[in-house]
Amino acid sequence: xxxxxxxxxxxxxxxxxxxxxxxxxxxxxxxxxxxxxxxxxxxxxxxxxxxxxxxxxxxxxxxxxxxxxxxxxxxxxxxxxxxxxxxxxxxxxxxxxxxxxxxxxxxxxxxxxxxxxxxxxxxxxxxxxxxxxxxxxxxxxxxxxxxxxxxxxxxxxxxxxxxxxxxxxxxxxxxxxxxxxxxxxxxxxxxxxxxxxxxxxxxxxxxxxxxxxxxxxxxxxxxxxxxxxxx
Amino acid sequence: xxxxxxxxxxxxxxxxxxxxxxxxxxxxxxxxxxxxxxxxxxxxxxxxxxxxxxxxxxxxxxxxxxxxxxxxxxxxxxxxxxxxxxxxxxxxxxxxxxxxxxxxxxxxxxxxxxxxxxxxxxxxxxxxxxxxxxxxxxxxxxxxxxxxxxxxxxxxxxxxxxxxxxxxxxxxxxxxxxxxxxxxxxxxxxxxxxxxxxxxxxxxxxxxxxxxxxxxxxxxxxxxxxxxxxxxxxxxxxxxxxxxxxxxxxxxxxxxxxxxxxxxxxxxxxxxxxxxxxxxxxxxxxxxxxxxxxxxxxxxxxxxxxxxxxxxxxxxxxxxxxxxxxxxxxxxxxxxxxxxxxxxxxxxxxxxxxxxxxxxxxxxxxxxxxxxxxxxxxxxxxxxxxxxxxxxxxxxxxxxxxxxxxxxxxxxxxxxxxxxxxxxxxxxxxxxxxxxxxxxxxxxxxxxx
Numbered sequence: 111x112x113x114x115x116x117x118x119x120x121x122x123x124x125x126x127x128x129x130x131x132x133x134x135x136x137x138x139x140x141x142x143x144x145x146x147x148x149x150x151x152x153x154x155x156x157x158x159x160x161x162x163x164x165x166x167x168x169x170x171x172x173x174x175x176x177x178x179x180x181x182x183x184x185x186x187x188x189x190x191x192x193x194x195x196x197x198x199x200x201x202x203x204x205x206x207x208x209x210x211x212x213x214x215x216x217x218x219x220x221x222x223x224x225x226x227x228x229x230x231x232x233x234x235x236x237x238x239x240x241x242x243x244x245x246x247x248x249x250x251x252x253x254x255x256x257x258x259x260x261x262x263x264x265x266x267x268x269x270x271x272x273x274x275x276x277x278x279x280x281x282x283x284x285x286x287x288x289x290x291x292x293x294x295x296x297x298x299x300x301x302x303x304x305x306x307x308x309x310x311x312x313x314x315x316x317x318x319x320x321x322x323x324x325x326x327x328x329x330x331x332x333x334x335x336x337x338x339x340x341x
Numbered sequence: 342x343x344x345x346x347x348x349x350x351x352x353x354x355x356x357x358x359x360x361x362x363x364x365x366x367x368x369x370x371x372x373x374x375x376x377x378x379x380x381x382x383x384x385x386x387x388x389x390x391x392x393x394x395x396x397x398x399x400x401x402x403x404x405x406x407x408x409x410x411x412x413x414x415x416x417x418x419x420x421x422x423x424x425x426x427x428x429x430x431x432x433x434x435x436x437x438x439x440x441x442x443x444x445x446x447x448x449x450x451x452x453x454x455x456x457x458x459x460x461x462x463x464x465x466x467x468x469x470x471x472x473x474x475x476x477x478x479x480x481x482x483x484x485x486x487x488x489x490x491x492x493x494x495x496x497x498x499x500x501x502x503x504x505x506x507x508x509x510x511x512x513x514x515x516x517x518x519x520x521x522x523x524x525x526x527x528x529x530x531x532x533x534x535x536x537x538x539x540x541x542x543x544x545x546x547x548x549x550x551x552x553x554x555x556x557x558x559x560x561x562x563x564x565x566x567x568x569x570x571x572x573x574x575x576x577x578x579x580x581x582x583x584x585x586x587x588x589x590x591x592x593x594x595x596x597x598x599x600x601x602x603x604x605x606x607x608x609x610x611x612x613x614x615x616x617x618x619x620x621x622x623x624x625x626x627x628x629x630x631x632x633x634x635x636x637x638x639x640x641x642x643x644x645x646x647x648x649x650x651x652x653x654x655x656x657x658x659x660x661x662x663x664x665x666x667x668x669x670x671x672x673x674x675x676x677x678x679x680x681x682x683x684x685x686x687x688x689x690x691x692x693x694x695x696x697x698x699x700x701x702x703x704x705x706x707x708x709x710x711x712x713x714x715x716x717x718x719x720x721x722x723x724x725x726x727x728x729x730x731x732x733x734x735x736x737x738x739x740x741x742x743x744x745x746x747x748x749x750x751x752x753x754x755x756x757x758x759x760x761x762x763x764x765x766x767x768x769x770x771x772x773x774x775x776x777x778x779x780x781x782x783x784x785x786x787x788x789x790x
Contacts, residue, residue: 116544121788127587218544219568222585255518255542262582291580337581340559
């Protein structure tokens with residue numbers, strides 16, 4: 111299935127709170143048996159990770175970070191899971207790909223169940239569902255109301271990455287992020303020098319498909335600003 | 342028979358009662374000198390919902406036409422107009438959909454009554470046009486309800502509160518958004534033009550909304566939803582989320598903010614416990630297990646729907662419908678939907694621990710619950726459809742040591758409301774035509790893949 115309705119009650123597993131999340135099963139390599147605690151926590155999230163191409167390319171670039179893909183479609187999540195298992199076993203000697211994992215979830219509803227305030231450094235939104243119909247716009251992953259939840263999970267200076275081949279959606283995402291008081295757009299100069307932007311342009315399966323079709327790719331990156339004084 | 346009172350609100354000192362019966366608001370005042378209730382005002386929502394639907398359909402039609410037109414312009418040269426385009430120019434009027442045979446009945450009722458903090462205004466939400474209706478209250482007039490404005494909203498409103506200064510009404514809807522509407526004046530915003538933007542949103546049906554104030558007097562908006570979430574957001578900077586209160590396992594249906602306990606907040610819903618939170622620290626300070634208290638009062642009404650029932654047909658599901666408190670008395674009262682029992686708990690105002698102190702069994706199922714904050718009294722409305730001449734409501738008051746049913750007040754209210762409404766065409770109904778009074782249970786999530 112190409113789509114999944116983010117508003118319906120899926121059979122989802124999610125922790126009651128971030129403290130109750132069992133990260134051990136997702137990142138066993140980063141679990142310390144002696145203290146029964148994780149040695150690292152997730153700091154990079156790929157929301158709607160699809161087939162996992164971005165995770166796999168980010169993994170060696172950020173060996174010190176735990177990277178999580180969230181995907182709402184069951185079969186796609188299973189595929190990415192299998193892919194990561196295979197990569198881990200093929201790279202067992204170097205402990206490669208231990209820092210990436212995937213879970214099935216609805217980020218639009220349950221992101222705060224997984225991440226504490228200011229936990230994340232980077233959030234990726236790569237080729238999200240465009241939801242062309244106007245009355246479906248609330249189903250878009252970037253809306254001014256959801257951005258406040260992303261801002262909660264991101265630390266100051268954290269980055270939101272967006273990429274799409276749909277111009278209308280690109281303009282929509284830019285408009286909403288620019289309007290949001292807690293985000294500021296980063297320059298094209300910054301984009302040029304950022305390795306994640308390069309990876310994001312080429313790593314994802316959607317990105318490759320667009321390349322084959324010689325379509326356009328629109329990138330926009332935003333930095334999480336400090337909270338203003340509370341009134 | 343008179344239709345049951347779907348919801349009621351009592352003012353702080355308990356002297357005025359606002360009741361919703363179908364699409365009508367009825368106001369009754371306690372006359373101290375006569376020691377009885379007197380009718381004080383009424384309002385009937387006579388808005389025809391087909392107008393709102395028609396407006397919406399025509400707007401959508403116009404939007405689609407404009408879109409098609411734009412597409413057509415893209416493909417063709419403007420000069421050479423094709424036959425199909427010409428045909429599409431001969432517009433027909435928008436067709437308003439009519440429910441077919443067997444479709445569930447549409448109720449155009451009033452919901453979500455609330456008073457402004459200064460009790461000078463009454464707010465209500467209407468089904469007919471999904472509007473917030475604002476009334477000024479003037480008890481010197483024969484009819485105390487003076488319609489100020491009617492603000493339609495994009496989606497069905499489901500809960501409301503006001504800011505500390507009473508300047509804005511915050512309306513939470515079934516789509517998960519909260520809108521801020523100017524509480525005073527008569528200006529109406531045209532929502533169809535997209536002029537009303539939500540100030541915050543959940544991707545879940547919102548069930549309750551409240552305002553809390555921190556030690557510096559700064560306001561936070563509390564919103565509860567069908568996905569177990571209770572969120573605190575700064576107000577008016579609603580783009581800054583403060584925190585979530587984690588610990589609910591099922592949908593949240595009711596929130597209650599006491600004036601006597603700094604930082605305390607109570608919630609309940611589909612869980613088998615009532616939650617007491619320190620919203621400042623985000624901690625669940627107590628979860629009062631209510632299984633044992635509630636069990637004796639459950640019946641067939643609480644059996645899970647057959648589709649979700651277990652093999653022994655014994656799966657019971659219940660939900661707390663409403664939780665209320667008082668201004669100075671550290672007690673909370675709550676009831677479980679479609680049961681007769683009212684539970685009253687004493688709260689330790691310092692740590693928020695809950696302790697059941699009283700169970701009051703009514704003769705009929707409770708429909709709604711409201712408290713007179715400073716009078717330490719409670720009003721419940723009752724489902725009297727199966728018992729001729731039974732009371733539509735009951736008053737329960739604090740005598741200094743415990744709560745007890747106020748028989749005299751009940752009789753006075755009964756006499757007043759029956760006299761006022763026994764021949765009222767709006768209020769009268771047949772038992773089978775009664776509005777579904779129990780809708781909280783339907784909030785329970787049923788997972789699909």
